[in-house]
Amino acid sequence: MGVFTRSRAGSILGGIAVVGVSAVFLAGCAGDSGGGSGTTEPSESLDLKIGTALPVTGNLAFLGPPEIAGTEYAASEVNAANAGVTIEMIQGDSGDTDNKAYETEIPRLLGEGVSAIIGAASSGTSLQFIDQVVGAGVIQFSPANTSAAFTTYDDNGLYFRTAPSDTLQGEVLGNLIAESGAQTLGMIVLNDSYGTGLASFVKDAFEAAGGTVVAEPTYNTGDTNFSAQVSEVVAANPDAIALITFEEVKTILPELFAAGVPADKLYFVDGNLSQFGSNGIDVGGSLEGAKGTLPGLSIDTITDFTDSLNTFWVDEGNEELTEFSYAAESYDAVILLALASLAAGSTDGAAIADKLVEVSGGSGDGEKCTTFAACAEIINGGGVADYDGISGPITFDDVGDPTEASIGIYQYTADNDYVAYE
Known part of the structure; x- marks a missing residue:
């Protein structure tokens, strides 16, 4: 299996992966979904609305099912944990820059009072509505944007992504x-x-x-x-x-x-x-x-996650998934948003954004955890959680880019x- 892994904060950990070279992983890269110990229940629960603008139509529509499935699966696990955050997912279609589905979908999602919008998958499509989203004080969080343009984009501190720059x-x-x-x-x-x-x-x-x-x-x-x-x-x-x-x-x-x-x-x-x-x-x-x-991590290293995701998705009445690209990144986006909301004690977009770096391990010297339930227990007990996701450690820098990534x-x-x- 070939995997190239890098930490932005350090040197390249290995050269290009070729025949016979083992995968190089950073510590804590792959944690299976689900499970975790019980949580300390907070006094009241936060009702968190998250919208999506993922490609149901357009030239990346093949990525829609795994990404949407990832968000729904994560929301189901957050809600099942009963740990202080309840998520309402509001699915939407980004389309692409040709059919422009986002022109009606983004206003609809903002009108629903969402705290964050997950999407788009396409960098070019995300750039069409990022100003509208962050201008409304709402987080835009993409599981698949890889354009380097976002690293320096003026986004009011409200743009994040779980995919690394290209x-x-x-x-x-x-x-x-x-x-x-x-x-x-x-x-x-x-x-x-x-x-x-x-x-x-x-x-x-x-x-x-x-x-x-x-x-x-x-x-x-x-x-x-x-x-x-x-x-x-x-x-x-x-x-x-x-x-x-x-x-x-x-x-x-x-x-x-x-x-x-x-x-x-x-x-x-x-x-x-x-x-x-x-x-x-x-x-x-x-x-x-x-x-x-x-x-992302090689798909054959996260089969526990992809198998569980497929079972969940089919049980929800959908066709079996054949693609898994960016499913883990989409799942992690929802988990991180829920943890940041819990840590902030708020569903306000700016307040959640202020905690996203912390819960990803980018600040705060938090305690490592690999499930929402385990991380929520730490937060509800007064500690700082450092979530290592299915897609990798993530560890946001101060502009919302993951500092550790694998290809x-x-x-x-x-x-x-x-x-x-x-």
Whole structure:
């Protein structure tokens, strides 16, 4: 299994993960959900409303089910703990920058009096409504935004994310491609803050390793024809091709295969790494040997969580999950919001935001805990909790970015599904 792990506060803990290299984990990265000891009941319970603006529609809709499931599962565990916070989840659709579902959904969620909105998954979509959300004194908390733009964004201290900046994913992917022996690289890039940002970090890493980027055509959200981009990249005859896209990859892949591009030259990213085989999606050929990166701990290390999540989701009347990208990050977002609300003794957005760094372990020298129930017991007993989540330690810095993160490396098999890269 390949995993690259870094702590922003320290040095790189390991080089690029390649064949035969074991995963490197930071202490306390993976705690199973559920369980925990009983809590000390507070005198009264806080009624916390959390909205979501996750992709039910749009070019990241395949990420909607695992993310939404993660939020609902976390809320169910918070409510079952009876530890001083009761969550009402109000689900909404972010859509994308083409269908603009957020234009009606964000005002609806704000009108419901939510303290926080979880979403969007797409960085470009989040940037369309962040000012509206934080301007209303409401927290925006994304489980999947990776654009570096958010690190310095003027968000009134109300924006947080459990996914790391693409400076790390770009470094990992660029080096992974270089380690494969490629000397030249072509890229097809979504023209938004996520796509162009990630592409620039991939390019920097690949060129620093001695490679050359020979083509990097872009396209816009809503485009349906990618022949020009495919032709430009194929004509450059690169040793490898990085597809920095969202769901549009389903249309791009058949054209690449028709042009004779072998799968082992292809590299995916979090925006398009999908279980195509399990989802019955025909991409025009075999992906066996293609590789990709996805922020977060390798999925095969959190199977207790994914199994429990799937059971919960199906029991709620939904179809079985086939994707788990950003499910853990979505779950952790809800747990952190509930803990911060409990620590603040308030459902006010600014008051919760003031406690989010503390409950993540970014300040306060808190006691480690890995479930809502265990952390709530610490808080209700007068202590400071330091939550280590399913997605990792998290540990926010003062701008709401996680300071410790892992990038999983995956490879496609003959059935067009991906597994951890061995």
